[in-house]
Amino acid sequence: MTTVRLTCAFEYLRQELNDVVRLFLGDVPISESEGALHITHTHEAAGGVWIERVTDGKSVYARKTPAARGELEEKRAVKRAAKTALFLLMRDRSGINPPWGSLTGIRPTRLMYEAMEAGLSAGEAEARMREEFYVSAEKASLLREIIEMQRGLIDPPENTFDLYIGIPFCVTRCAYCSFSSGEIGNGRLTEPYTDALIREIRGSAEIMREKGLSLRAAYVGGGTPTALSCTQLGRILDAAMECFPNAAEWTVEAGRPDTIDREKLLMLKTRGVGRISVNPQTFSDATLKLIGRAHTSGDTLRAYGLARETGFDHINMDIIAALPGEDMDMFTRTLDRVTELAPESVTVHSLAIKRSSKLHEALTVAGDSHNQADAAYAADMISAARGTLESGGWRPYYLYRQKYMAGNLENVGYAKPGYACLYNIGNMEETACVLAVGAGSISKWLFPREKRIERAANLKNIEEYISRADEMIARKRELILKD
C-alpha cells in the first residue's frame, strides 16, 4: 500500500488535501513526517495574486487566485486553488478521472446553488461544475436534474422545523453498518428507551412552543424503528403527534422486512404515517446472508405486499450498489425487481465501507480494499440504476456523498413526480432546522441572519441516554433558544 507524506503551508488545509489524495489512492496512511510519496504544497503572494503550488518532486502544478478579503473568503479561495492544483497533479499521475472531480464534500448541490445565487442559469452552473471542478458531464447533469426536482420544495415555510426521531435498535447488525445502533438482543432496553424518548419529545415540544415553531416534516429512523414492539412504537408516535400536530409529512423507516407485520402497518396507517421504507438492499439471498441481514428477498416481497394491502401509497425502497460478491447481473436483477414492484421512491446507495463497520475489518484482515477496479464496477452500477429508474419515470431529487464510498460515488434519492420526501431535501440541503430526539441523534439549527448552522448531539450510548434524557432537552434548549 502506498504511504503518503503531505507537507502543506496551512494547517487548516491538511484534511482537505488528504481527502483529495484519497480520491485517487483510497484510504491510505497519510502523515506529515513520512511516506513513500512526498507531496508538498506552498503558498506565495505576488502582486495581488496568490499562487498555490503542489509538487510530488517530479511535476509542479500551480493555481492562481486573486487575493481575497476577509478571513473566511481568504481561506476559501486558498482551499479551492490548492485542492485543484493537487487534484490535477494526482489525476495526471494516476490517469484516473474521479466522477466528482476535485469535489470532496458531502453536498455537491451546494456549489450549484451558490453559482445560481450569483446569477448563473442552471445550464451555466452545470457548465461551471465541469470546467472549474472537473465534475463529469454525467454527474453535472445529475446535479441539474436534482435542482429542478427541488424547485418549490427546498425552502420550508417560515416558522417551521423538521423532526427526526431516532430508534437505535436493529434485529441483527449489517456488516457494512457504521451507525451507533445496537442489536435489540432480549429487548430489555426498549421499554426504558421508549419512556426516555417520550420524555425528550415532550420536553422538546415545550421549546418549540416557546419559540412559536410548528412541525413541517417528521422522519422516524434508526436503526430500525419497527424493531420495537407495536405498542412501543405506537406510544412514541402518539406522543410525537400530540406534541407536534398537523405535519405535512410523516416517514417511518420499516427498513428490515423481517420486522414488519400487519399489526404494525395498521398501527402506522391509522396514525397517519404516509411514507414508509421497506428496504431490500439486494434481491440476492446469498448476498443478504453475507452482509448479515437476517431476512430473505421473499420477506421483502411479503412485507411490500402487506404494506400495499394496508393502503400505503408511498413506499420507498433502498438498494445498494457494489455489495461484496455482486456483479452487474445481480445488481440488474435487483433493479428489475424494484422497478416491477414500482415503489413511489427508490434510494440508490453506493456501498460505503466505514472504519467502524464489520466489513471494513473483514476486508482489512483479508488484505482487500475497494480498489479502482471495484470503483469502475460501482460507477457502472450507479449509472445503470440512473438509466433504469429515469426511464421508468423516477427522477433524482436529493444526493449526498460519504467518505469511503465505493468509487467516490454518491447516494441518490429518486422519486416519482409528487413523491419527493420533504425531510430528505431539507436535511440534505441544510435548508430546514432539524429537531432530533433519541440516542445518537443530532439536532441542526439554522441561524440565517448569521449564515450559521449549529448542532447539538445527543449521547450515543443507549443506557446513558436513558438515564440522561433531561440533559438532552437542556442541550436543545441552549441551542435553539440562544438567539
Ligand code: SF4
Ligand atoms: S438496518 Fe441500518 S442501522 Fe440497522 S444494522 Fe443495518 S445498516 Fe445498521
